[in-house]
Amino acid sequence: MASTIAKSIHVHTTPAPRSIAESKLVLAALQKFGEVATFRNFKYEPNKKSLHAAQNTIAIFASATAASNAISSSPLTVPRPLDGGGGGPPLTCTIQASRHNHEAAMARNPYHEFFVVENGSHVYEEMMRTGVPLEGLADGPMGRKMIMGKKESLKLGEEVERLGGRSLMGLFREGVENGSGEGGGVVR
Incomplete structure (x- = not known):
């Protein structure tokens, strides 16, 4: 590549x-x-x-x-x-x-890289109640990206990968493949 x-x-x-x-x-x-x-x-x-x-x-x-x-x-x-x-x-x-x-520009973009699911918000609770296929898709609007050093960022990224962190699109595909994503996230 x-x-x-x-x-x-x-x-x-x-x-x-x-x-x-x-x-x-x-x-x-x-x-x-x-x-x-x-x-x-x-x-x-x-x-x-x-x-x-x-x-x-x-x-x-x-x-x-x-x-x-x-x-x-x-x-x-x-x-x-x-x-x-x-x-x-x-x-x-x-x-x-x-x-x-481009790599530096992506690192400055707060909507690129990993994310933290805020499972205490009202948005999260409402989306989970309506039947979102995976917990990771129930995230609400994101706050500002924390400023951290390069070494700390790399360490956090490695930890996310080790724990199985993936992209939002990957989470969505996984939910659809498991069959829980049918119906557009609405419980029937």
């Missing part, structure tokens, strides 16, 4: 896409090289305040080969559709290898 950095690219688009529809044109052009797993135009990122944020996009392909093929095809020209206004000049996409550290 290739690392995320080998599968990710940075796309600088000139002129900047004016709308989501034009960003989708860039995405469609990139999908000719292979499946694009992640596509983020920084124009729509709330923490990116730069004037040039709209010109920058991060894309992660499903394979490293697709990413290297996209990089070797740079610059990529994407024609704009003729929607009454003449379309304007085509979008020119300069594609480079990404220097964005």
Whole structure:
């Protein structure tokens, strides 16, 4: 399995896409090289305040080969559709290898990694009463992520794995396979 950095690219688009529809044109052009797993135009990122944020996009392909093929095809020209206004000049996409550290970004995301089920909340009690297939799926809104050191985080992650901690999707599939997930979590 290739690392995320080998599968990710940075796309600088000139002129900047004016709308989501034009960003989708860039995405469609990139999908000719292979499946694009992640596509983020920084124009729509709330923490990116730069004037040039709209010109920058991060894309992660499903394979490293697709990413290297996209990089070797740079610059990529994407024609704009003729929607009454003449379309304007085509979008020119300069594609480079990404220097964005996706692993660090995921570690900063409070909704990524393991979770603790708050089994004392009203949300939990209500969901358990309605027949949620597994206890782990009865979690309510999450509070802020605790700040901890890297060593402590790794130790906690190892402990979660040792105890059989899994993803929410894994818990859901396990509940469906056991037959208790039929009926959408409603007791009949």
